[in-house]
Amino acid sequence: MSPLKTLFLNPPSYEGFDGGAGSRYQARREIRSFWYPTWLAQPAALVPGSRLVDAPARGLTLPEVLTLAADYELAVLHTSTPSFRSDVRVAEAFRRENPKLRIGLVGAHVAVSPETSVRASEAIDFVAREEFDFSILEIAQGRPLAAVEGVSFRDGSRVVHNPPRAPIEEMDSLPPVMEVYKRDLVVEDYFIGYLLHPYVSLYTGRGCRSRCTFCLWPQTIGGHRYRTRSPKSVADEIELGRRYFPQVKEFFFDDDTFTDDLPRAEEIARLLAELGVTWSCNAKPNVPYESLRVLRDNGLRLLLVGYETGSQQILNNIRKGTRIDIARRFTEDCHRLGITIHGTFIVGLPGETRETLEQTTRFAREINPHTIQVSLAAPYPGTELHRQALQEGWLDGGAATLVGGDGIQVSAISYPHLSGLEISAALEKFYKRFYFRPSKIAEMVWEMVTSPAMMKRRLREGAEFCRFLSRRGARA
Numbered sequence: 001m002s003p004l005k006t007l008f009l010n011p012p013s014y015e016g017f018d019g020g021a022g023s024r025y026q027a028r029r030e031i032r033s034f035w036y037p038t039w040l041a042q043p044a045a046l047v048p049g050s051r052l053v054d055a056p057a058r059g060l061t062l063p064e065v066l067t068l069a070a071d072y073e074l075a076v077l078h079t080s081t082p083s084f085r086s087d088v089r090v091a092e093a094f095r096r097e098n099p100k101l102r103i104g105l106v107g108a109h110v111a112v113s114p115e116t117s118v119r120a121s122e123a124i125d126f127v128a129r130e131e132f133d134f135s136i137l138e139i140a141q142g143r144p145l146a147a148v149e150g151v152s153f154r155d156g157s158r159v160v161h162n163p164p165r166a167p168i169e170e171m172d173s174l175p176p177v178m179e180v181y182k183r184d185l186v187v188e189d190y191f192i193g194y195l196l197h198p199y200v201s202l203y204t205g206r207g208c209r210s211r212c213t214f215c216l217w218p219q220t221i222g223g224h225r226y227r228t229r230s231p232k233s234v235a236d237e238i239e240l241g242r243r244y245f246p247q248v249k250e251f252f253f254d255d256d257t258f259t260d261d262l263p264r265a266e267e268i269a270r271l272l273a274e275l276g277v278t279w280s281c282n283a284k285p286n287v288p289y290e291s292l293r294v295l296r297d298n299g300l301r302l303l304l305v306g307y308e309t310g311s312q313q314i315l316n317n318i319r320k321g322t323r324i325d326i327a328r329r330f331t332e333d334c335h336r337l338g339i340t341i342h343g344t345f346i347v348g349l350p351g352e353t354r355e356t357l358e359q360t361t362r363f364a365r366e367i368n369p370h371t372i373q374v375s376l377a378a379p380y381p382g383t384e385l386h387r388q389a390l391q392e393g394w395l396d397g398g399a400a401t402l403v404g405g406d407g408i409q410v411s412a413i414s415y416p417h418l419s420g421l422e423i424s425a426a427l428e429k430f431y432k433r434f435y436f437r438p439s440k441i442a443e444m445v446w447e448m449v450t451s452p453a454m455m456k457r458r459l460r461e462g463a464e465f466c467r468f469l470s471r472r473g474a475r476a
């Protein structure tokens, strides 16, 4: 029997919203940017004849995607806490357009709240919790919902929760997402400020050994074991990517912490060197010099590094498992080796005070990553931070409102000694003090004068960034 005709949809919501199908912080960014919808691309690669539509990255509106409703038998929508209500409206519009369409939701939000998610609308037939790739394949193959592990579904007035689905152990059983990217996506749609353009990102493993209390994926879907594909299968997929997309300048490994398994990372790097590709990945600021050197010598250009804060006490509070002194040494090593760093920081984590905000800003300026991203602490449901915030009464208004009406992050957390508004204002100040200093401006100008393409890109991003700051300023 041929599988149901299946549409995988990253639905349209806020303009420029980088939703949950690949993005850890589900919000509209400082500058227009999109991650690949990897969480949808993987099951799409499993279901023959399916199609993946990434509406935000393509700039598609609801009326435009609705024209597809009549062509499909099964629609799988990725949802997130900030976009949930909007995604439900999309599901309802699809149901009105095609009453026979079976509609399911996937993503961390429904994994954490399956009952309320199914009950949110008659248009939702099921939600697939945990790692949902094979749940969706089985549904597309026509298996009754009652027989699919990891699914919650409507049965009259009841919601039935099937037993959980075990995590995937044989990661090489997952087919390459590159086929789906080639078939359904336009690689030029995907911009990330610090990655070369065009880039391609993918997962080579799931799960993170660390237990950071704020971090969404490992606490909801991926778990705390790093389950990986074999180095050979990773290299084969990159070779495929290079063949399909000769214009791509960089491959990004979006594994939670690609450097969690250093011998494997080094082996992959050596295989990639034979392909002559430039690549980058996520890392914790604790990789030893020798490993950094091996990775750099074999094509590593950039590390996306979660520093989070310049306060050791806050690192301990959030169970990051890193040390400020080691992060400093790691950063110096990267500078010495010529590895570019995009550093990510979070303001408003437990233990934050006016003093630690100042300490973190100074820390970022001192270690001086090439670029930074500053986010507001986001208590996503399903995380330890969310539980803690509920218990301690830190949630503004008692509920986690994570983005405003424009899809931009708002501070969901307020402390008795530090209000959400102050935390928001600190974010803006942090950016300004990091970027608006002579040495950083000189660095950016040099980057632009040495590359006309970079000049064009940075001017556009600069204008967007200034608009972002002025919007934030108006709000604070």
Ligand code: SF4
Residues within 6 Å of the ligand: 208, 209, 210, 211, 212, 215, 216, 218, 256, 257, 284, 306, 320
């Ligand atoms: S190390 Fe990174 S990916 Fe892993 S739990 Fe911490 S923040 Fe999340």
